[in-house]
Amino acid sequence: MNRIINDPDDVVEDALKGLTAAHPDLLAGTAHPRVIRVAGAGAVGRVGVVTGGGSGHEPAFVGYVGPGLLDAVAIGEVFASPTARAFEAAFKAADGGRGVACLYGNYAGDNMNVKMAVRLAARDGLAVRTVVANDDAASAPPDERGKRRGVAGEILMWKTAAALAAEGADLETVIAVAQKTIDATRSVGIGLSACTIPAAGKPNFSIADGTMEVGIGHHGEPGIAVRPIAPARAMAATMMETILADLPFARGDDVAVLVSGLGATPVMELYILYAHVAEILAEAGIRVRHRFVGNYFTSLEMMGASVTLTRLDAELDRLLGAKARSIGLTVTGDA
Amino acid sequence: MNRIINDPDDVVEDALKGLTAAHPDLLAGTAHPRVIRVAGAGAVGRVGVVTGGGSGHEPAFVGYVGPGLLDAVAIGEVFASPTARAFEAAFKAADGGRGVACLYGNYAGDNMNVKMAVRLAARDGLAVRTVVANDDAASAPPDERGKRRGVAGEILMWKTAAALAAEGADLETVIAVAQKTIDATRSVGIGLSACTIPAAGKPNFSIADGTMEVGIGHHGEPGIAVRPIAPARAMAATMMETILADLPFARGDDVAVLVSGLGATPVMELYILYAHVAEILAEAGIRVRHRFVGNYFTSLEMMGASVTLTRLDAELDRLLGAKARSIGLTVTGDA
Structure with missing residues (x-):
């Protein structure tokens, strides 16, 4: 495994x-070694917005901490949930006196630890409400949305909720817009090759050369189907069929589109x-x-x-366009 | 080869x-299919800033077109120079009436095509001056700097030159600041695995598992040495030894640091x-x-x-901090 690491057990600490350096x-450390908060004043006088997840x-997740985006983040080991104590510390780091919205992805470990952390925070009088992202349309049937994983759609949920918090909205309103965002969001992934957790030293799943896994999860969770590798336009068609039918999106809808690479795919291929996603949307009148x-x-x-699609109303459209600055996403409001 | 492409010969056109979609x-097409210009008014009344290079x-290169950065870019096939006609068309697309600065990397194909394009443009009365980036310290000895390749340091040269052009400087002054930037810039790369040009279908060079190539070029050009893979802190030490001694950088210097992944390296590893680069600089009093x-x-x-280092004076420091917006680099001026 040719990688830029020291001791494989130290990758999170080293990163x-x-x-922070x-x-x-943008970023400031906290007393908890696995919690990073926004540099500067933070959420004083407004609702704090928090997430957490594996490295x-x-x-x-840490790359979305910044002005107009997340106030704090709890950080887990590679592909593992942060601890309950880390989530609790993140809530406290993001507390500006008007409560905290914890907006995270639907994974067993995160669910368990967030629940525990919310109870711990409540004992100290800190009100935390949660929204669980479940935008991965390939991870369970439509009538079992509660079983679906959260993937890249979480980013759009963080963006809208944080923008509304910045406008001074109360906790209930921030939570409602986060829920509205994720309810209007569908994602699907295609995996072309596996990845290696440094501490494991070899992939814990495999994708054969010449095949692709439609609906693969962010940790190699099995998808809907393993198929022969297809041209990009066919990949786009497969992905768009899955997500357009699921919400469903309809002619006349306004949407946000997020195409994210899974790590090693060259940017030109994204x-x-x-290009094909845009063509399909244009043909569909979206x-x-x-x-x-x-x-x-x-x-x-x-x-x-x-590929992630979010159906927009005027409010979500406005909140996505609001100024924000972070490692992963900067919106200048100039365009 | 598991990739997101259609016909391998169409990857540039498809991307x-x-x-543009x-x-x-940020981006607008032009009459030349391999030239992209900045959206909006462009360089009207100021010096235009252009680059070009392989896909x-x-x-x-295209991801650095935007307000406060490049005005136009000529685009080549994968790892191949743009044509002279493409460079010429990019000059014309960037012409705002005060001449054009073409700031590009030191590769045989680019040198030949830029020279031809400058002559073609001169026939039409368009003044184009050039600066050739040669920041890759591993690609030739210090006394043969003219043979060195241009790599990621080009980005800092584009940034300072474009910021000065935006302030209204004339062509000679813009060229001088670009030259000053690249003269104060040193880079070095380490390769851990090879890449595959889609139209070739297999790597045209190789890096054995368990080894790393110090000083590798952006197209797999041979480096200084093939060594056993080392911990990140040793990689950083090797890279910093190469570039600190080369300029040389000295205690008390102010610098900009750019750590760029070569494509597939996980962001946490960058x-x-x-972290180690920052430690080494702190110890060196830089x-x-x-x-x-x-x-x-x-x-x-x-x-x-x-890893790229640029020694800064007050002017370069100011120009790097000026507002800019592009796919690859956005400076909000808020921090």
Whole structure:
């Protein structure tokens, strides 16, 4: 395994040193070694917005801490949930006196630890409410949405909720807009090659050369189907069929589109995929209002990509366009 | 080869469709199919800033077109120079009436085509002056700097020159600041795995598992040495020894640091590398004024990273901090 690491057990600690050293204008450490908060004043006088999750998905999760985005993040080991204590510490780091919204992905470990952390925070009088992202349309049937995983759609949920919090909304309103965002969001991924957790030293799943796994999860969770590798336009068609039918999206809808690489896919290929996604949306009479293409939510050096669509109303459209600054997503409001 | 492409011969055309579709606020097509210009008014009344180069290095080169950065870019096939006609068309697309600065990397094909394009443009009365980036310290000895390749340091040269052009400087002054920037810039790369040009279908070089190539070029050009894979802190030490001694950088210097992934290296590992780079600089008494960590200048899905240092005076420091917006680099001026 040719990688840029020291002791494989130290990758998270070593990366956090680099993250805080590289971005003193965005990120600040806290008393908890696995909690990073926004530099500066933070959420004083407004609702705090928090997430947490395993490492290895960078720029998620820590890369979305910044003005107009997340106030704090709890950080787990590679592909593992943060602890309950880390989530609790993140809540406290994000507390500006008006409660905290914890917006996270639907994984067993995260669910358990967030629940525990919410109870711990409540004992200290801190009100935390949660929204669980379940945008991965491939991970369970439509009538079992509660079983679906959260993937790159979480980013759009963080963006809208944080923008509303910045406007001074109360906790209930921030939670409602986060829920509205994720309810209007569907994602699907395609995996082309596996990845290796440094401490494991070899992939814990495999994708054979010449095949692709439709609906693969961010940690190699099995998808819907293993198929022969197809041209980009066929990949896009397969992905769009899955997500358009699921919400369903309809002619006349306004949407945001997020195409994220899973880590190793060359950036030019993400744009090839986006070109086909845009064509399919144009043919379907769906109007793209916001476009994000890049490595937004990765899985170490997995090859492949995810496509995320969010149906927008005027409020979500406005909140996605609000100014924000972070490692993973900066909106200048200039365009 | 598991990749997101259609016909391997169409990857550049297909990617450009996606790029222009995804970023209508930044990028506009031109009459030349391999030239992209900045959206909006462009360089009217000021010096135009242009580059060009092969595809497969995204976000370079096209990803640095935008307000406060490049006005136009000529785009080649994967790892191949743009044509002279493409460079000429890019000059014309960037012409705002005060001449054009063409700031590009030192490769045989680019040198030949830029020279031809400058002559073609001169016939039409368009003044174009050039600066050739040669920041790759590993690619030739210090007394043969003219043979060195241009790598990620080009980005910092584009940034300072474009910021000065935006202030209204004349062509001679813009060229001088670009030359000053690249003269104060040194880079080195380490390759951990090879990459595959889609139209070739297999790597045209190899890096054995368990080894790393110090000083590798952006197209797999041989480096200084093939060594056993080392811990990140040793990789950082090797890279920093090479570039610190070369300029040389000295105690009390102010610098900008750019750590770029070569494509497939997980983002967390780039931050692990940056943490050690920052430690080494602190020990050397060198102050970091600007930090850039991410996939800024890639080589398809090569694993590895490059480190770039630029020694700053007050002018370069100011110009790097000026507002700019592009796919690859956005400076908000808020921090």
